[in-house]
Amino acid sequence: MPKSPANTARSKRAGSQLTPDAIIEASLRIAARGSEDAFTVRRLGEELGADPTAIYRHFRDKDELLLSVADRTLGEVLDSIPEGLDWKGRIRALADGSLAVALKYPVVGSAMASRTTRRPNEFRVVELILGAVMEAGLEGAEAALHYRMVADSLLAYVGQQAAYFLFDAEARAADESAWTREYRLVDPRAFPNITRLSTELAEVADEQIFEATVGALISAIEKRAETLRGA
Amino acid sequence: MPKSPANTARSKRAGSQLTPDAIIEASLRIAARGSEDAFTVRRLGEELGADPTAIYRHFRDKDELLLSVADRTLGEVLDSIPEGLDWKGRIRALADGSLAVALKYPVVGSAMASRTTRRPNEFRVVELILGAVMEAGLEGAEAALHYRMVADSLLAYVGQQAAYFLFDAEARAADESAWTREYRLVDPRAFPNITRLSTELAEVADEQIFEATVGALISAIEKRAETLRGA
DNA sequence: ACCTGAACACCGTTCAAGT
């Protein structure tokens, strides 16, 4: 925070009082528009009422800005998790919050799926997951491993959903109609299972899939803890 | 396949006998170079010894080319799965093969994580997973749901790994050193779990995480099948 | 000390012109 030592001599122009925070907030506003509005340096300049390249005074490059923006959205996720939940509840709340925030800011969710922000809120998320798996009964290397399983799987899944959300409507429609079109027209002899289940395949809802995936992760932790208790 | 009706009057110039197949193969060669070589239309033109824009004669746009390339890599995955495995073995082989191929062609693996190719080899993968979950004892909507869980989770995870592989060495080193640097230096009072497990967190291997994730998916299917058999 | 704006080295894609 000790970046802008004195705010004397401000407001020469309306929107162009540039600070890292202002840039992050403008980024979030653009990101929230999803596929409507590309998240580019030039667009960010417009949003800030400043020259696009002014951003480089406050962030080394676009990647570093994105990392900071991502950490901010992680804060939103953390704030959405209620107090007093047991370990399963906390993991579920984290999962739901992550998905919601990733879909709210799809560019961020999609770009950060394979990254580590190494910033404050990421530490808080790590601490939360570790606390959950330890409460479940895991410790040491087992706790570390299952933390990574939950974190990586969740991030990957949520990032994938965000990336999908980022497509323009046309490309998305083509992908979605596959289940009700292409998959209904396959050769029944070559693809008997697809033929048999084509209706059911088209009816699976995204929420069910996410719920099943998160459930699988929680069960895996539970099962491992039981096995270790037994030994 | 009935795209090039007659191959008369060929070889006017050496490398510029353009066919969809030749373009896909050139794409795979570039993709296999990972972060060394960007997969751009211009680079593809060089690889083919043709003008970059000649590609648009054979594919509507880069996305359609990528979809075709992706389906080809799915073929490689399928070919790597041995015959005669039980359902768990088939899912494990599919998972391992997908990861291997995604890391072999990281641009493809990363770009396709949130896509559907709607092409022949994708049908074969769907058929394979459906066969596995049905052999496990699931049917109807349950089989469809668990197919989606396996497919989406695997694709997301594998795509994430591929995207990570695509970073230049520097960015990757920064991310990796986080566990042995930043995470060792956190405030022990604010982050007791991280502090306690910092050594173990740095030691978790990628293979373990993938194994745990795939295991969690398989267990979830098994557990659901047991529950249904009981009812 | 910070912002501006021209400029650079890239992208994917279109389209008139060539053979």
Place this chain on the structure above:
DNA sequence: ACCTGAACACCGTTCAAGT
């Protein structure tokens, strides 16, 4: 029928010049 190459509308980023 297919390929070429100039051109267009974008990108992220650098750097000298302004205030």
